[in-house]
Amino acid sequence: MTELSLDSLRFEAKRLHRAYMAREVWAVQRLQQHPPKRDPDSLRRADFLHVIAQENGFASWPRLKLAAETTGLDRAAKLQRLKIALFHGQTQVAEALLTDTPDLADGAFGLECALYRRQAVAAALVRDPNLATRTLGPRRPILHLAYSRWIKARPELEADMLAVADLLLAHGADVNDGFPAAEGEDHLLSALYGAIGHADNMVLARWLLDHGADPNDNESLYHATELGHHDGLRMLLEAGADPRGTNALLRAMDFHDHEAVDMLLAHGARPDDFNPEEVGGEQPWAVPALHQAARRGCDRRMVDMLLEAGADPSHRYLGATAYAYARVHGNRAVAEAIEARGAATPLSREESLLARAAEGQDSPGEYIDPARLPAAYANILRETLHLPDRLPVLERLVALGLPWDLPDGLGITPVQAAGWEGLPDVMGFFLRLKPDLSHVNGYGGTLLSTILHGAENAPDRDSRDHIGCLEMALAHGVALPRREIGFAGREDIRAFLEDWAESHPGQVV
Known part of the structure; x- marks a missing residue:
């Protein structure tokens, strides 16, 4: 890790301030990723110090400064990097930090919990029993434990991990503790979600449930469908989780997981679990089951399961019937099942053209006015680009006039989605259309950081080519923040970025 100093960070804040005033793209992006609370036209030096602090893993400049003054900035930065590595499962980074500085986590109670250091935790609680319920950084100790992915690197520490959990519980920790999903939000992410959905730590999840954790926390069931088991x-x-009123069933369909869908239906999940009058409004996540099956490419077996469980072909979703939606997405399994029940509906001109594209037919000389499309199809490029062999369909849809750089509800554009998925061919198609490469999505992600996030979190990351996407993005001139190199969790990606930075020093910001 590059050694830091407060003076160097202050200079970087001054450089960022000047560049932002000049509206240089890299500076504007950095502030979009870490937006200050003040009006953008009245920013002060303190706002840019705040950005620098957040980029280095600290909540604010005063916290960074305090850490620097009490432990030294280089050690404080390493501590923050270790916390991030444990949270995100970057085990190689965590191991390298602890090898380089073996005493790095000593005395940091939250980290000692996250590293399953039974003896250190026990000794600290003897000295100060209130540590178990004290907020340390953004979370209390049981949350540091639950959200740690260290068990993936050290499965032999399972007994120590459970002993730490027992110690925290004995000193007042709450198994239903949680922290806000985002600043200012009331919705909390629970310890159980941390263990199951975030860390894939089934041993700790079982311990939490056995000690009274609520399985209906509005997160765990949904994310349990993403684990691959x-x-x-x-x-x-x-344990009594109720799938009704959740979107766990729809999420299981995303992965074509027949067994998970069958389990959820057997425990009361309803295929069309929404108020039809509120689809796309009060409940924007509420998609009728057959529409979901159509856009996710589900097979006839899945469709029959849903129909047998009561899925209704007559439901509309944002102006589209289930039959038209299936035809537009080229899903014959759904379309034929609806036809077999005599529930097929006529297609509009626009839907007919979209269906032709999905079925492999060109429509030379024909164009679609996006304003005439039902809202259900507004983000069809973004929503379907990850499906197998989709590129020819995407090309035909763009030829018909569909917007190819439109952000979805989370601000993610098609080129960013292709990068997150690790699909260089699809991403290259959108790059050739010259999208806005300075766009920052609703998560604060640029094209580059979105690809990096996908490389560690996309469900199909092991079979995709995120390095190919990174190379393509960098070849198109996107900036390479030096921070992204140090924070990359995959060793092969970090090596690639280091090599690129050495060969293209002017691109590094």
């Missing part, structure tokens, strides 16, 4: 889902359902 059914241990967490089964555990939650057996």
Whole structure:
């Protein structure tokens, strides 16, 4: 890790301030990723110091300054990097930091919990029993424990991990503790979600449920469908998790997981679990089951399961019937199932053209006015680009006039989505259309940081080519923040970025 100093960070804040006033793209992006609370036209030096602090893993400049004055900035920065590595499962980074500085976590109670240091935790609680319920940084100790992914690197520490959990509980920790999903939000992310959905730590999840954790926390059931196994889902359902009123069923369909769908239906999940008058409004996540099956490419077996469970072909979603939606998405399994029930509906001119594109047919000389499209199809490029062999369909849709740089509800554009998925061919298609490469999405992500996030979090990351996407983005001139190199969790990606920075020093900001 590059050694830091407060003076160097102050200079960087001054440089950022000047560049932002000149509206240089890299500076504007950095403030979009870490937006200050003040009006953008009245920013002061303190606002840019705040950005610098957040980029280095600190909540504010005063916290960074205090850490620097009490432990030294280089050590404080390493501590923050270790916290991030444990939270995100960057085990190689965590191991390197602890090898370089073996005493790095000593005395940091939250980190000692996250590293399952049983003896250190026990000794600290003897000295100060209130540590178990004290907020340390953004979370209390049981949350540091639950959200740590260290078990993936050190499965042999399972007994120590559970001993730490027992110690915290004995000193007043709450198994239903949580922290806000975002600043100012009331919705809390629970310890149980941390163990199941975030850390894929089934042993700790079982311990939490056995000690009274509420399985209906509005997060765990949904994310248990994403793990690639059914241990967490089964555990939650057996503990009384109620799938009604959640979108767990729809999420299981995203992965074509027949067994998970069957389990959820058996425990009361309803295929069309929404108020039809509120679809896309009060409940924007409420998609009718057959529409979901259509856009996710589900097979006939899945469709029949849904129909047998009561899925209604007559439901509309944002102006589209289930039959038209299936045709537009090229899903014959859904379309034929609806036809077999005599529930097929006519297609509009626009839907007919979209269906032709999905079915492999060009429509030379024909164009679609996006303003005439039902809202259900507004983000069809973004929503379907990850499907197998989709590129020819995307090309035909763009040829028909569909917007190819439109952000979705989370501010993610098609080129960013392709990068997150690790699909260089699809991303290259959108890059050739010359999208806005300075765009920052609703998560504060640029094209580069979105690709990096996908490389560590996209469900199909092991079979995708995120390095190819990074190379393509950098070749198109996007800035390479030096911070992103140090924070990359994958060793191969970090090596690639280091090599690029060495070969293209002018691109590094």
